Amino acid sequence: MKMKKIDHIGIVVKSIKDALKLYNDLLGLEITGEEILEDRGLRVAFIKAGDTRIELLEPLNDNSEVSGFLAKKGEGMHHIAYEVENVEEIIKNAKKLGLKPLSDEPKNGAHNTKVVFLHPKTTNGVLVELVEHQ
16 A cells, blocks of 8 residues: 555644735635634645645644644644555554554544544654545
8 A cells, every 4th residue: 555645734823814924925825725623623724735735724722633732832834644545554554564643543634534643753753644535
């Protein structure tokens, strides 16, 4: 099982509206959609950047998946996401290789995807997201 492509690069921001000054107003990148993921406490916006996308992640509350990151590290690159064919199979293979998924089951992601993250301590210091489009 191989990666299909880089799906997106996730960037944590305090405000998507403020971040769009760079990505949309200055760079002229196309916004392809916004979505609220209530169960994860996130507002996300996707921006087309060539053949890949940038995902802006704004916390909706102090308990969102990125609130701790924002408080500790500030705004910035959060993860890199790779598109895969079967996220459940990837979780099994990752465990066999000694890589640590942050959950045993995939979560619901933006745009009707299934996602799992791999702990950066097992992936060379980079938070890796594996994404299956449905």
